[in-house]
Amino acid sequence: MPLFTFKKKNTVYVLMHKDKPVLQGSFDFGRHAFGEDVEIINPDLLPVGVTHEDGTISLHRLNHWYRWRGIPGYRVGLLQLEERLEIKDPLELLEREYALSVSDTFWRKAEDDPITWKEVNFFHRSFDQQGFGLAMFSNVGARAGHNARHTPNNTTCGYHRKAWFRRNGNLFLLKGGTPFYQQEPVNEWLACRIAHQLGIQAVPYNNEIYENNLVSVCPAMTNEDVDLVTAGDVLNSVHSDAKKFQYDDYIRALESHGIKDGKQRLSDMLVMDYLMMNTDRHNQNLGILVDANTGRWLQCAPVFDTGTGLGCLVDDNEIFEQYHSQSCKLFNARNFSHEILLDYIDLKRYDFNALDGLPRAYGNQLVKYQSTTNISNKRINESYRLFCKRILMIRKAAASVQ
Template sequence: MEQYILMNKNTPLATVTLSDAGYLTDVLAIHTPEAFPIGIFTEQKAQLLDRLNQWWRSRIIPASRDGLRYVLHLYDVDSPAVLSKRSLGLSLSDQYWLQPVGSELNWNAVNFFTNDFSRELGEAFFQKESSRPAINPFTPDASSNGWLKKKWVRIDGATYLAKAGSAPLLQQPYNEVAADKLLTALEAPHVHYELIMENNKPLCLCKNFITADTEFVPAYFIKNIVPRSNNDSAYTHLLRCAEQLSIPGVDIFLQQMLCLDYLIENSDRHYGNFGFIRNVNTLKFLGPAPIFDNGTSLWCESLNTEIGQFLPALPFKETQKKQLALVKRHCLNEARLNVCQQLVEGVLQASSYLDKERVQRISEAVGSRVRGLQHYLASL
């Protein structure tokens, strides 16, 4: 077993051991419990180890990632956790990393915010098979989650995440751009997406909204900060947890997000793709992260004849219609709702993978959702 110090920038959190397979096997010492990832620390050692491994797994490439088997073969490893260990667990979403015990490595020397990183792992997911004998594993791509192919890139000194769509329609990148345009019109804080073509296939680009001094904390690690009362719904419980952590602006943010998800029928708004931003120096929360990761929407996995239907929803209720009922205030520029159908249609028309009937059905379904949202908001 190899020994590492789990670090938050240059603050030591705990001394741990990792197996050859890349998972935590023991917690040998606790150093700075207050700087641990949110929702992880407990004085019960077995529970702490379990929580740390759960947190660690949320940072590695999932088994569902398209192309993973080839990449593991290319790097000659059995598990994506090994890739993350080789890159010291470094990420562009936070400042946690693994310092080998006895080494003199420090945050300034290794972090990906101010230092360059290898692009080879990310590119391997997008390229055809290669026989390259040696590939640099030191990359934030080893700590990226999600099932769609993605890679970190640098453009004019800024860092962007590039994400692909799923075959055969490759619709998700267009959905991200469409959601961006809707949120811009509706004046809700969000991440900006742009579309690029690479090898004749669409990718969406978004600039990293995390800096060297902030971390993204998924809602998943917020929602268990306090025990859930029998009287609380999943929604009100999350609000209670956010209040406990003094996170500002959560209520209006969640309501804006729910309105968007209703409009675009987002079927994948799980607790991992929305969350909050914390200052890692002061350990104080700044507020919600801007709305991002809206690609699994607009009926991208539905047949043309199924477009417009209510699909199973996340994270609070079973359908987007039921989630809309959680909205209790006016939180958007409602005067701009009427442009939403046109904006979606304009984006999707640019795709050579979507037939005219599909684009029309999706656009009309968004128009129907606009009318439903307008009717609901008028009743408040």
């Protein structure tokens, strides 16, 4: 059953962390923002990265963090979603269900609202998963029911179509690909198998068809006791200088909070990005896991969101030549060669012979879903060739450091 968050004049609103108040102040529902009268109640539970160096609240960072929880204006299929949910702006959904997410345990409520975390959170509460899923993915036009506007999908950031589903009591995210080729879901499948073969901690992905769309399916990496904090927020917490490459600042931030294997875990991620030629490793799809009860930084998050690679966005004739491209992205660096990633990878740690069977498996997976994606045989062959090329290139690089 949906719960409601009514706008009340002159009401004080509280940012909660489970059942603990974190800060309070006025709230502008039109701007989706806290006001200048905001007061910190529990500084130890503040979202990572929302304060100035002196510990005072940065209203700009706080409200940026808050709005970033919502569905962005560049989401694939957004106009369809807005029409079916009968909304004018995706951030309307942010306010429908207390700004609840299943990526962390923060939420917002009126000070005099007696509702509790146990009653409201989506880690256990049921929701209309099919209604939102159809509104997001279905090719058949129809208005969604009222309940479809009251789900944890209201706080899913990112470009691709996606929706949360509960299966056997556990949350799983279904995510589509770019409409032209729908190749990203298979790339996610491949990336997690690279990780398995190389002994890298990564989110597991599988593929299936949902509403005539190829999707990737992965379990949630968070729960009631574990929050995800993005690299962008980590870097804000140490007031990193955006004018210099932020790799060292990120490592120092991790080490200062007891995460000592940051270089190794970034090396793992970058091996995958190198092999996949990932072009979209931005500060929102890497990060850390935090104890949702104490705020203690636990570990680097497993590698996730590695689907935008292996030429998935270019024409068939351009795929193989992508290994020459200057399209890599990491932290605040843009448009550089993936070969530079080798400087940050501990190549001696990995047995690249373990990847021998993956190119064929990748090609077979692309063929398996070809009737849905309608990609050409040439595209499959060129993607296969590019992946083989990447394996050969990293083996050559590894041999040079032995």
